[in-house]
Amino acid sequence: MTPLKPLAGLDPQHLLNKKSTYCNPHSFVDVDRLSLHYGEKSAFRDVTLSINKGCITALVGPSGCGKTSFLTCLNRLTDLTAGCHVSGRIMIGTIDVLAHGTNVIQLRRRIGMIFQKPNPFPLSIRRNLEFPLREHGMRDRAQLGTAIETSLRDVGLWDEVKDRLDSPALALSGGQQQRLCIARSLALSPEMLLMDEPCSALDPLSSGVVEDLIISLRGRYTILIVTHNLAQARRISDYAALFWVQNGAGQLVEAGPATQIFEEPRDPLTIAYVNGMRG
Amino acid sequence: MIKTVSRLQNPREWLAFIFVWGTAGFVTATFCWLLGDILWHGLSHISWTFLTAPPENAGRRGGIGPILVSTALILGVCLAVSLPIGIGTAVLLAEFTSNQNLFGRMTRRSLDVLAGVPSIVFGLFGNVFFCKTLGLGFSILSGGLTLACMVLPILIRSTEEGFRAVPASYRLSAAALGLSHTTTLVHLLLPAAIPGLLVGLVLGVGRAIAETAALIFTSGYVDRMPESLLDSGRALSIHIFDLSMNVSGGDANAYASALVLVVLLLLINGTASWLATYGLHRKIVTV
Numbered sequence: 217m218t219p220l221k222p223l224a225g226l227d228p229q230h231l232l233n234k235k236s237t238y239c240n241p242h243s244f245v246d247v248d249r250l251s252l253h254y255g256e257k258s259a260f261r262d263v264t265l266s267i268n269k270g271c272i273t274a275l276v277g278p279s280g281c282g283k284t285s286f287l288t289c290l291n292r293l294t295d296l297t298a299g300c301h302v303s304g305r306i307m308i309g310t311i312d313v314l315a316h317g318t319n320v321i322q323l324r325r326r327i328g329m330i331f332q333k334p335n336p337f338p339l340s341i342r343r344n345l346e347f348p349l350r351e352h353g354m355r356d357r358a359q360l361g362t363a364i365e366t367s368l369r370d371v372g373l374w375d376e377v378k379d380r381l382d383s384p385a386l387a388l389s390g391g392q393q394q395r396l397c398i399a400r401s402l403a404l405s406p407e408m409l410l411m412d413e414p415c416s417a418l419d420p421l422s423s424g425v426v427e428d429l430i431i432s433l434r435g436r437y438t439i440l441i442v443t444h445n446l447a448q449a450r451r452i453s454d455y456a457a458l459f460w461v462q463n464g465a466g467q468l469v470e471a472g473p474a475t476q477i478f479e480e481p482r483d484p485l486t487i488a489y490v491n492g493m494r495g
Numbered sequence: 496m497i498k499t500v501s502r503l504q505n506p507r508e509w510l511a512f513i514f515v516w517g518t519a520g521f522v523t524a525t526f527c528w529l530l531g532d533i534l535w536h537g538l539s540h541i542s543w544t545f546l547t548a549p550p551e552n553a554g555r556r557g558g559i560g561p562i563l564v565s566t567a568l569i570l571g572v573c574l575a576v577s578l579p580i581g582i583g584t585a586v587l588l589a590e591f592t593s594n595q596n597l598f599g600r601m602t603r604r605s606l607d608v609l610a611g612v613p614s615i616v617f618g619l620f621g622n623v624f625f626c627k628t629l630g631l632g633f634s635i636l637s638g639g640l641t642l643a644c645m646v647l648p649i650l651i652r653s654t655e656e657g658f659r660a661v662p663a664s665y666r667l668s669a670a671a672l673g674l675s676h677t678t679t680l681v682h683l684l685l686p687a688a689i690p691g692l693l694v695g696l697v698l699g700v701g702r703a704i705a706e707t708a709a710l711i712f713t714s715g716y717v718d719r720m721p722e723s724l725l726d727s728g729r730a731l732s733i734h735i736f737d738l739s740m741n742v743s744g745g746d747a748n749a750y751a752s753a754l755v756l757v758v759l760l761l762l763i764n765g766t767a768s769w770l771a772t773y774g775l776h777r778k779i780v781t782v
């Protein structure tokens with residue numbers, strides 16, 4: 217396990233207090249009886265969940281229980297998949313996500329997404345950040361320069377790449393690419409970040425760096441992160457939710473404060489999952 | 496090394512070895528022989544005058560100046576028409592119709608059939624439609640348009656493959672950043688699909704520049720310098736055909752013209768692969 221570098225040496229209680237000072241217990245996302253089908257096949261069913269503003273919520277569960285599918289509902293990336301049908305209701309702030317008139321471009325600008333495999337565009341580092349900004353209407357060179365520097369500093373990449381902003385992004389290491397992707401999302405000043413196993417394609421060292429980065433974003437952004445690494449979920453999350461396949465479709469088994477899910481789970485499945493992974 | 500030796504102890508492996516190397520050698524040798532023959536007979540006739548002067552005495556003497564110009568014009572018309580239509584159709588097929596879509600399936604099937612239609616059929620179609628129905632007569636325009644019809648199926652299908660070869664992650668990450676479909680298409684997918692487009696272009700232009708049957712009935716035989724696109728013009732391949740089949744004593748100039756044609760083909764191929772690996776790719780990756 218990679219130790220939690222900046223907070224190493226602090227006792228768990230201190231850690232919890234630290235978490236709660238950043239995190240504001242007001243719901244930002246309200247998901248109501250959400251179901252998703254790919255054609256005939258149901259991916260998950262009847263999920264009702266609230267996600268609090270400024271907190272890190274971890275989504276855990278075995279493969280195929282619909283975690284990725286759940287994330288893609290929140291930014292309507294589901295629109296890109298033919299045959300994908302979503303029902304239920306999602307409110308993010310005041311936006312009714314699934315409503316027909318919703319401006320999807322604006323929605324996605326406000327809700328960034330980080331994928332499992334780092335996916336920078338085959339452009340230079342600078343263009344990776346500049347291109348989305350320009351498309352969203354930022355044309356001024358100085359303004360673009362500042363936005364690029366700020367977002368690269370936010371992900372701790374500025375000192376590593378400031379001398380080679382014009383070299384190809386694909387020449388960066390996996391961990392650097394993933395941080396560049398996070399910077400690319402942050403540059404658009406989103407309110408929320410959806411992260412789909414952002415560390416699982418990285419080596420342990422880079423994974424630790426990205427994990428620390430995610431912790432540093434707490435409070436400024438509402439973060440929903442899918443992770444297979446229960447130890448990581450325990451280290452970083454304020455809230456957690458467990459998905460499980462039941463009757464052929466993913467369902468939400470238990471959700472609540474991370475301490476409750478990981479220390480005193482109530483549902484037998486959660487107990488088994490948390491203990492199984494612990495052993 | 497050890498592995499190779501032990502493999503070749505098996506007689507069946509020997510047979511396969513001989514077959515594979517034999518056929519590869521045969522193909523290469525045939526090409527070398529062809530090229531050598533053309534070089535041997537043609538090279539001594541190549542000169543600046545040959546490339547620029549008009550043909551004399553039905554092509555037995557003089558050069559191929561007007562013929563090169565006509566060929567370039569025909570090719571120009573063909574590209575000017577087929578590139579935009581080709582890219583547009585490829586985008587429609589790859590980005591806006593799914594594999595199950597009936598319209599998409601029908602279009603793809605028709606294109607695959609069209610790609611295999613003999614060029615003489617295109618020639619007769621061009622003659623009826625462009626020369627007669629549209630009243631363009633025997634002209635460079637008719638020839639170029641006919642070639643465009645012939646080249647389009649190959650160009651569309653390979654450009655479409657180029658689009659499909661772009662990783663799905665580009666589309667997803669672009670959409671997740673709130674980029675519109677059009678922006679993604681123009682700035683990300685099109686540059687990434689360019690290698691496929693170039694392959695189609697090389698195959699298409701290669702077929703077009705070497706075409707005889709489709710041009711005989713559309714752009715005609717006239718070997719004068721064309722004055723407009725509505726003039727008839729003789730393409731290089733037709734010139735070669737004519738010299739070697741209909742003009743006794745035209746062999747020397749036929750060889751020289753064939754050499755020019757082969758060199759043009761090699762140049763086009765070389766430029767395209769250079770563009771694919773260095774020029775355009777660099778540009779996409781770093782700018």
Ligand SMILES: Nc1ncnc2c1ncn2[C@@H]1O[C@H](COP(=O)(O)OP(=O)(O)O)[C@@H](O)[C@H]1O
Pocket residue numbers: 254257258259278279280281282283284285286297
């Ligand atoms: N594009 C798709 N088309 C059809 N089925 C899909 C698609 N994406 C995911 N699925 C199915 O939906 C279920 C949930 O998948 P996913 O959301 O990727 O789960 P997880 O991220 O928890 O591993 C799986 O059974 C998977 O096979």
Ligand SMILES: [Mg+2]
Pocket residue numbers: 283284285412
């Ligand atoms: Mg997943």
